[in-house]
Amino acid sequence: MKKILTLIVSLSLVAVAAGCGSKAGDAQTAASPVKTKETITIAWYPNESGADLKNARDELGKVIETATGKKVEHKTTTDYTIAIEAIASGNADVAFMGPQGYVEANAKNKKVQPLVVSSGESGTLDDAVYFSWLNVRKGEEDPYKSGSDYVMDNIAGKKFSFVSNSSTSGFKVPSAGIVSYFSKKDKFKNLTPDDLLQGGKDKFFSEVLYGGSHQGSAVNLLTGKADVAAFCDTCVSNYVELASGTANKPGAVYKVKQGAAEPFNTLIGKEFTVISVTPVLNSPFAINTGTISAEDLKKLRDAFTSDAVTKNPMVFLPKDSKDSGLFKQKTGKEKFLPVEDAWFNPVRELSK
Template sequence: MKKYLKRVGLSIAALSVAMLAACGGSEESTTEISSSQAEPSTEEVEDDIDRTGWPEKFVYGILPTEDQAELTKQFDPLVDYMENILGIEFELFVGNDYNALIEAMRNGHLHASGFGPFSYMLAHERGNAEAFAMGVEDPSAATYNAIFITLEDSGLESLDDLEGKTIAYADPASTSGHIFPKGMLINHLGLNMDTVDDHFSYVTFSGSHEASLYSILNGDVDVAGVCDVCIERVFERVQDHPNFDKLKIIAESDPIPRGPQAISMDLPENLRELVIHAFHEMHNDPEATAFLEESGYSAFIPAEDSAFDIIRDTAAALEMSAEDLLK
């Protein structure tokens, strides 16, 4: 994202809000990645598998995009790869939003999914989900940023210019598309949860980071809070838009841990271990790498629940509970 969008001012850091410091966290705490998840050896994976207690099919959750053909192109290699390893059907469940994925996991209809960092906290609390992997383009970069984007001719130069403007967030439970941008506004402008929405003339949830990007490109809103790497992944699809070259960043958050892949702890242990192993070794499979490339990753690295304590701290600082987000 940063190589495409223009930045405002001498230093974007001057516009950043110290979310992590305000919540008692540190950059180190956001990048705590562990390989302690149990991984079966290659020999174990190749042996006959005891499927006692396994579901008839493994259901994996995803969110919709603007283009269903892109979903098929992205996830078909994953389906083929996982079915070959598990020996059972690997089905995709398209949820309308993160809450739909969380509820599906809580009710036993969903077995694993990718989540944003904040929605993962809810999935862990409500759906007995456990983080096990994190998709990264560079294995040494396990964080990303929330950013505010607008168009050059909007007249907006910083967060100080947003009073009375229109804003789009991605999803109520989105870490970088709602929670952190809202926290940035609260901290930078001296607002609180009761007054932050009233600072704008119009507030909407677009449903996804891509939809928020289109809201900016099409002039539907003045500013949007989105994830930098999420938007970067769809640039090829939007670079011909007439307003593409007018996009710019006016504020950026401190580093956020990337969203994890999470699996239901209600599943049999050997099934969980096999899925975890498959994700961690995906970069070694020539066909599965097509899924990684379409997702903007080079590999899935191990992750564990404690890496997301900073998200819990941020939620507490913003007085946002699981109950608030699941209403």
């Protein structure tokens, strides 16, 4: 996992320092003007499509409506692929998606470009990351310990839950980390990410499940369907609370909190232990510059990065808020920042 961290951090710095890559506005040319649309469609991943996040989705829709003067329609989904195909094909104009999903959509259609990402706690891109976790049920963590450290050796042969093979923190990063770790061992020296897609008697995992969302992968773990599960911190933060240990550090124990919404409402009090933590580049709001005009693109970027949105408590929840949301103020410096395509090159590198 240290190798993955080094790759992500080093390439992120290169991408930011270089400032290269195609800008969203560069994807449009005078020779191919964009026809003005009266309705802007936003596609949402399954992770953000739940009823508990409707207010957060609607508030961001209002930001877009106010900025452009156009009506907004929300396209919630049950599968990563649906959202990725929607933005790539132009059936959606805006999408909130993980880095891997963005890279896949951009590969399908170069007119898909990043608009903004949420900053880190510093208010900059330097720490604009969230965290990919590998988790086991509380009380079952000892086989994954070596002294005071947590190790992955004993995940081989287990029932494992990913999120989706288009998920950055729920597949791409953990699978790359698993391959990097185990390929140093003679028995697994030829291991590839493709070997992790399915389980079986002669496979790396005895069984492989897909949660369809980070919440779904966590449920697979807590209900006993999986022995180990990959999911990220931000997508379950509305449903769990730190019970012991240090947040986003191996050994941290999280508990499903009272009042947690579906699909955790029947799992109140259930606990899990984090055994591996890897930082991941923050998720972008992406746009299709073939369906969003350059004029509207500028309006959207200006709106998202404005003080009004930064200080909007329904967009960036206050630190002490108990509400469910997509973004939260921890230091008071968090905000949306413009970002270019090259910033996501570290994610592209994981596929090479």
